[in-house]
Amino acid sequence: MSDRSSRVHGSAPGDERREVHVADEGSTAGGRPWADVPRELADHMRPHLDEVADDMMQEIQTRVREYDRPGDGSYSGTLRLAVERVLHYFVERVADPGHDPAPVTDFFRAIGRGEAGEGRSLDAMQTAVRVGGMVAWRRIAEGADTLHASARMLGAVGEVLMQFQDELTAAAAEGYSQARAAVAGEMQRRRERLLDLLLADPPAAPGAVADLAAAAHWPVPRTVAAVALGGPRPDAAPRPAFPPDVLAGLTRRTPSLVVPDPDGPGRAAIVDRALSGTLAVIGPTVPVVEAARSSRWARETLRLVQRGVIDAGGGVVRSVEHISTLILFRDERLVAALAGLRLAPLAHLRPGQQDRLAETLLAWLQSGRNANEVAMRLHVHPQTVRYRLRQLEELFGDRLLDPDLRFDLEIVLRARTLLAGCAGHRVAAPSPAGAGAGEVVGSDRGREGRTL
Structure with missing residues (x-):
């Protein structure tokens, strides 16, 4: 301790006098609250830990409903163990500011993980810590007259109490977050396995789906x-x-x-x-x-x-x-083969001619073979439509009267229209000789398009 430290005299059990040293103002400014609490205070506190623990237990169970379980002796024993562990650690930390905090912080991380595992929030635990700190401060304040404690010493003790509570609740929160993250990760993995099971082909057994859905908390x-x-x-x-x-x-x-x-x-x-x-x-x-x-x-x-x-x-x-x-696109090879058969009369024409006649033929089929409606659909003069229709009659002949052929033509021409926006995708027509892949029926973007 510094030579400039002040001294506070107090009575210990047996009325023996002892000096309680408080560090000077400079150490508080340096951000060392534990070092600013007189170490001799630990000796004064040790004989009273059992009764302080009793007070804390009673106050916590009175104020925090979740911890009031009179019929559960094992739970009360666990709570008592936690209170005593915290009190003893606090006293050891007062006696030695460098005392390793890991045991008590690990303990509270485990508490946080346990609360998460039980599906509870940290509210009750945090309230219990505050109540415990309040009881500790009350007992210290009651002994302040006996110790002739200065306001500065009481301020230092109050600061370490608040810091200690923060350390405990932060450790619990860390454990809680870790557990929640682990639970969330496991739940996500279960849901991903459930998704795989649902999308499996052939389908999984309903019982297997129901079991995994229950484990993933997913109502079927x-x-x-x-x-x-x-x-x-x-x-x-x-x-x-x-x-x-x-x-x-x-x-x-x-x-x-x-x-x-x-x-x-x-x-x-x-x-x-x-x-x-x-x-x-x-x-x-x-x-x-x-x-x-x-x-x-x-x-x-x-x-x-x-x-x-x-x-x-x-x-x-x-x-x-x-x-x-x-x-239509479930088996494109079938549609391509059908296009090769039904659009063969257009195969010898230039691509531009194929486009115009194919467009006119589809509009004619879709409009009930009404030339005026075709003209309105294509935004061209009716006379132009009639000219194209005469060309189609010359190319297809009486086959255009066959309803089966008209049905097939509408299929392949609809496919051509759907592919019109796909660069390089075309509906193939056979060559004039009727063998192999022929010229395309599509847009004028070249003659080497991909067939449907």
Whole structure:
């Protein structure tokens, strides 16, 4: 101690006089609150620890309802152990400011982990620590007259008490956060395994799904819809959080979600809002056991969106609105073969002529073979339409009267229209000789396009 330290005299048990030294003002300014408390105070406190522990137990159980368990002797014993451990450590820290804090802080980290494991908050524990500090301060204040303690000494003791409480609650909070993070990580892993199980093809057994859903705290819904995610939109705003019951697998080859009860009240708006910043396709609503089918439709639709066959329109795409396109592109080789057969009369024409006649033929089929309506659709003069229709009659002849041929022609011409926005994608027509891949029926962007 410094020679300039002040001395406070107090009575110890047995009325023997002792000096209690308080460090000078300079040490407080140096930020050393524990070193500023007289070490001799520890000797005064040790004989009274049992009765202080009794007071703390009573006050804590009176003020903190969660700790008042009169019929649980083991719990009271655990609480008593915690109180005594804290008191003894505090006294040892007063006697030796360099005393290792690890045992008591580790103890409180374990308390925090335990509270998290039990699903409780730290509120009760933090209140108990404050109540314990209040009892300790009350007992110290009661002995201040006996010690002839100065205001400066009491201030130093009050400061270390508050710092000590902060250390304990910070350690508990750290343990609590660690446990919560571990629990959250494990829960996320369970949910990812559940997502894999739901999207497995062939489907997993309902019992296996139910068991893992229970472990993942995921109530099994009546219906689900799978979501396939592409990349973020260039102008995307930060994506809102998904509802907690949405399963997310963002590390899958195709990042995916499973949305429970997607047709429930308000669910569509919530999901659309959460997906607003991402290229996303929602599969059809299906029973839980058919989640893989919803996912398959969503992925197939996403691929067509990414190719430009389906227009995302700046919003969320729903597979059920594009079922005919999905059917059309399910086996593109079949459509290409059909195009080679049905569009053969156009094969010898220049690409520009093929484009104009194919466009006119599709409009004619879609408008009930009405030339005036075709002209309105194509924004050309009716006489131009009639000229093109005569050309088509010359090329196809009476076959245009065959409803089966018209059906086939509409299929391949719709495919051509859908692919018109995909650079280099074209519907193939056979060569005039009828063998192999022929000239394309598409836009004028060259004659070496990819066939449908």
